[in-house]
Amino acid sequence: MKKRFIAVAAMALVVVLTFTGCGSNSNNSGGAADDSGSNSEYENSVAMVLSGLITDEAFNQFTYEGMMRAAEELGIKTAYKESVTQDEQVEIIRQFAKQGYSTIIGQGGQFGEALSIVAEEFPDTQFIFSVGTETYDLPNMSAATVSYSHSGFVGGILAALTTKTNKVAMVTGEFYDNHRMMEAGFYAGVSYVNPEIETTAITTGDWADTVKAREACLALIAQGYDVLFPCLDAAGAGVAAAAQDSEDVWVVGSVADYAAEYGAEDVTVGSVVFAWEALGYLESTGELCDGQSHVVGMAGGGIDPVVNMTLTSDQQAIYDAAIKDLSDGKIDIAD
């Protein structure tokens, strides 16, 4: 009896794990959306593969909406496949290429290798590696991303204008290359305003763990840091919570609008929002299909700063000058 119980319990467990495991491997897609306007059905058509759901209120949804805006304006045929797991990337991308879509966008850094494999097989199809910089030396593969260093710079300006203790900190999950660039931009932004300000950057080791993020931020606050600049996913809520639980601590958000999305308008002085929708739109229009690597920064509308605090006229002047210098390419940081 006991043995049977264990067997049944194990089966139940496996079913649960299979579910959570393949929660992300399920497939959705909407087939064809728009097909008007072109001579051939697939002329200028765009297919997008996404690693998450197009209803995630974040990266996947916004890039998808960008594509749909382009489809509406230009009357092109589109298709997508969401929740594409690692084991099916090549298969799905190849399927779109075989169907005849003229541009295929891999939305996310994990699609690079799979795109390059299929791009070699279909030299007449354009491929865009989104949120990446690698083009694998293929003429029909382009890369596009928003500028992490520009967003770091703007975040640095806002943080430096806010701090009273002259200590500001960046908080991120882990340092991948783009976050190193963001960190460098952040330091450049801070010292643009005041080179005397002390800076640091820490990692929490987890993009979604709010408790870890909150604990790490409380430790920073105890050391006297009074402005936090998070670059996190769901864990950003933990940063906001740490600021809300402390006196005179402020948050400069990035990626998402912290005041609006994390309900932290009381502590958020501003956010450097990544314009994923604009990126998805740009990629779908075909402008980026030139075999180059594109970094869409301040000038191209890849990032969209939101300022929630009231700036004094002096501060406003500094901020405006910084943004102008950044847009004009006068700031010496990597794209």
Next chain:
Amino acid sequence: MKKRNSVQFLRSPLVEDLTASLGRTILGIVMGLITGGILIALSGVNPLVAYGALLRGAFGSSDGISNVLVRASPLLLGGIGVALGIKSGVWNIGMEGYMYLGAIGAAIVGVMPLNLPAAIHILLCFVFASAFAAVWGLIPGYLKAYKGVNEVTATIMMSYIAIYLTNWVVSSLPLVAEEGVFYPMSKKFESSALLPILMKGSSLHPGPFIGIILCLVFYFILNYTSFGFRTKMLGSNPHAARYAGADSKKQIMLIIMIGAIIGGLSGAVEVMGLKRRVYMEFVTGVGYESVAVALLAGGNPIGVILAALFFAALKAGGATMSIETGVSSSMNSIIIALCMIFVIGVGVADGRRVRKADTEKSQDEDVGAKEGN
């Protein structure tokens, strides 16, 4: 009773296994597909059109078939690893972790420019993958066999450790992790360490065939060797096995390690044949699906081949179904889960019926014995 006796002479293991379990399984699958069809209809798509797209996606072209085989590869290898455990009464369900460890092992030698002939380089990758996974399996194996730690907990926890270990390896292990990329990944495998592509313009690598051969090999090991007999004895009655003089502790540890090694090979094949690099979280639940494959097969190695191909066909066809008919996102997982639930349910119901028949039979025999006295 008479009928049951007449079946006795058919008791060659192959015939028996296929007829007994296949019937139940197919009934369960059909019920699952029908229920899934009702759900598809409720979501506003004609289920016949949807299933038509599914079939076309899986079997309609040589591409479809190659997609099915490619997806079956990790399920076959993982499935046989788990099935072996099921046969010996051990729930060795840490396939996900073994796959990661195998991939790490393969990557450590695979990304090095060793200038070896392809055959030797590939073999070296497999050896490293097996060794890494074997060590990973040794831990829960030892804990289960000699310390009585529940293997379900131990193997699952080891999987989580493996996931994070992989994240570390691909983002910061010198010489293995790729530098200057936005998404953590290992360096690309040397071309001499990549498995050959068997069909041009597809991803078909030798993995699925390795898996099928291993399933057949283990079928014969289980049924025709003393090792296999010890394994099955342990599974059906551990006390009797101990009484008969089998070293059950050693056997348990061996079974878990063999499962781990096959799992490691599965991960290595996946990165050397399909991915060309190790990515963090590249397995995405396939390890757990292979447990489901083994359950669907009832631990039977031949059944694993069929179950893995069935799962793979549903997954590959399901992708086409979604793209072509716009069936909603979770439907594919739902259909797979429904099939599993029905197969298990039919198995339980049928098991009860058989047991009841057995009880009646033994009562008959008791009566007969008394009368004889």
